Amino acid sequence: MDDLRQQYLDAMGIAVWVRRHPPAKTERSPGAAATAATLSDEVPAASEEPVLDWTTLQARVASCTKCELHRTRTQTVFGTGDRRADWMVVGEAPGADEDRQGQPFVGRAGQLLNAMLRAIGLSRERVYIANILKCRPPRNRDPRPEEVTCCEDYLHEQVALIKPRLILAVGRIAAHNLLKTSTPLNRMRGRLYRYSDTGIPVVVTYHPAYLLRSPKEKSKAWQDLRFAIRNGLEGE
Numbered sequence: 632m633d634d635l636r637q638q639y640l641d642a643m644g645i646a647v648w649v650r651r652h653p654p655a656k657t658e659r660s661p662g663a664a665a666t667a668a669t670l671s672d673e674v675p676a677a678s679e680e681p682v683l684d685w686t687t688l689q690a691r692v693a694s695c696t697k698c699e700l701h702r703t704r705t706q707t708v709f710g711t712g713d714r715r716a717d718w719m720v721v722g723e724a725p726g727a728d729e730d731r732q733g734q735p736f737v738g739r740a741g742q743l744l745n746a747m748l749r750a751i752g753l754s755r756e757r758v759y760i761a762n763i764l765k766c767r768p769p770r771n772r773d774p775r776p777e778e779v780t781c782c783e784d785y786l787h788e789q790v791a792l793i794k795p796r797l798i799l800a801v802g803r804i805a806a807h808n809l810l811k812t813s814t815p816l817n818r819m820r821g822r823l824y825r826y827s828d829t830g831i832p833v834v835v836t837y838h839p840a841y842l843l844r845s846p847k848e849k850s851k852a853w854q855d856l857r858f859a860i861r862n863g864l865e866g867e
């Protein structure tokens with residue numbers, strides 16, 4: 632067990648955890664969507680096809696001026712990771728570190744997210760990480776509905792290009808905006824949702840920034856990750 636994974640498990644008070652089936656990355660072949668469909672009876676292969684290719688999408692985001700956030704950003708934060716990933720992690724919006732570096736989850740919350748992924752045998756390079764918003768809201772305020780509306784096609788395109796087998800929504804803002812609900816996050820945990828009309832399973836957990844403030848909740852996040860594994864990695 633490597634140090635980071637051990638650290639995360641220690642922090643959650645979990646002595647030992649052994650995966651029965653390590654999550655080896657499967658080759659994404661044309662048959663992969665059919666494999667994903669066997670995850671649960673009702674998961675169809677992602678039905679929505681992307682409209683844009685990666686290069687065009689990335690260029691559109693980089694030059695986006697659809698909402699006022701373009702005036703205050705240093706740069707857009709598109710997303711990072713494996714474009715053929717089985718798992719996609721969706722957060723809220725870039726913070727100061729992300730705005731400076733152009734990468735999602737590179738600050739303290741990002742370090743914890745990395746440790747959480749390591750605890751389940753994944754790395755940030757093996758998942759795809761993106762946010763609801765591609766630009767930093769000033770002073771890290773919550774995204775406004777009109778900003779989410781302006782940005783949501785970009786995320787939708789990313790999902791359509793990747794066709795992940797599972798989306799992990801971290802935090803209330805990601806969960807509410809991905810799933811178009813205002814159900815309290817606590818009540819969303821441990822339930823399997825679907826992203827839009829793609830049928831892609833969505834699992835909700837706490838935002839790592841919240842876990843940094845409330846470390847006692849890490850054990851619940853651990854439960855959520857295990858729930859996500861059961862719904863997003865089995866059947867490989």
Ligand code: URA
Nearest residue numbers: 722723724725735736
């Ligand atoms: N919090 C988020 O939700 N996303 C980031 O990229 C960084 C912090």
